[in-house]
Amino acid sequence: MRVTQSMLSSNSLRHLSSSYEKLGNYQDQLATGQKITRPSQDPVVAMKGMYYRSNLTENEQYQRNLSEAYLWMDNSEAGLEHASQALERVQYLIIQGKNDTYSDEDRVAIAQEIEQIKQDMVEVANTKVAGRYIYNGTDVDHAPVAKGNPPVVNMNTEDYAVEVSAGLKLKVNVNGDKVFNQALFNTLQGIKQGFSDDTYSAEGMDNLLKDLEGQISTLQAERSEAGARYNRLEMIENRLGKTEVMAKSIISDNEDADIEQVITNLKNQESVHRAALSVGARIIQPTLMDFLR
Structure with a gap:
């Protein structure tokens, strides 16, 4: 040639x-x-990078969802703790008011304090976080308890769930009807009236005290159940954190x-x-x- x-x-x-x-x-x-600056330089690296980054973005979204779950559960726990202290105070006042040394004026003073506690319990039941009622199940736009004598409860008990992992939704609310139910407010109203008028009787107060102790026991059980779910939430957060580290390491190996x-x-x-x-x-x-x- x-x-x-x-x-x-x-x-x-x-x-x-x-x-x-x-x-x-x-x-x-x-x-x-970076190994490549445009997909045409190495299509395999580019495709793997898209897949790995998609997984990382998904993981980051779950971590943002965790923040919402923590917000609900932290505020729910704070409300339950406050309610528990308030009911224990009522329990103490009942035992104190049953003392024969207390006069009618002393019992009226106790009734006034119990009235304030009852109103405070209504406010706790109607706690709002980011504009949503956290104790009313999925009906987050409406208050579960209306003021009255006694207050009127209209509680939604459906689970409010947040997706915290692929295919996994975790309940983040507590069952408000087990804590702020109609029976509780009826009991508080009965205690208040029992100390404030001439119908006071030690036997009747004993029955109300027994009802209150049952409510306190139910509240503590709900707190324990919420605590167990909180522990699981922390484990999920730890797993997502490890997944994020591994995903970033894989992306670095693929692209750097x-x-x-x-x-x-x-x-x-x-x-x-x-x-x-x-x-x-x-x-x-x-x-x-x-x-x-």
Whole structure:
């Protein structure tokens, strides 16, 4: 095959262009720290990167959902603790008021304090977080308890669940009807009336005290159940944290360039490129006048 001057020149320019492209790729890797800057450079790396980043984004969304779950459960627990202390105070006042040394005026004072506690319990039952009632199940737009004598309870008991992992929804609310139910407010109203009028009787107060103790026991059981779910939430958070670390490590292995190797490749390519330029200069240098001499 006859090799002409134009063929040598074209091949030389093509190889120089390819060399420039390789130099450009290595310089991009060195500047960005990434193996590729566009999918066409390595479709496999690009596709794996999209898949890994999708998993990471999903994990990050679950972690944001965890924040909402913690918000509900922390505020629910705070309300239950407050309610527990309030009912224990009522229990103490009943035992105190049953003392025969207390006068009618003393019992009226106790009744007034119990009235304030009852109103406070209504406020706790109607606790709102981020504009939503946390003790009314899924009906978060309406207050579960209306003021009255006694207060009127209209409680939604459906589970308010938050998705905290793939296919896993965790209940984050407490069953408000087990804590702030109609029976509780009826009991508080009965205790208040029993101390404030002439119908006071030790036997009747004993029955109300027994009812109150049952309510306190139910409240403590609900707190324990909520605490168990809180512990599970912490375990899920720990697992999601580990998953995030592993996902970022996989993304780094897939996409991050080996800087030491890139520098070595860049230096080698620069040497090859200089050699190609030198040879190309020798090939392209002759002109028509050189052949006519």
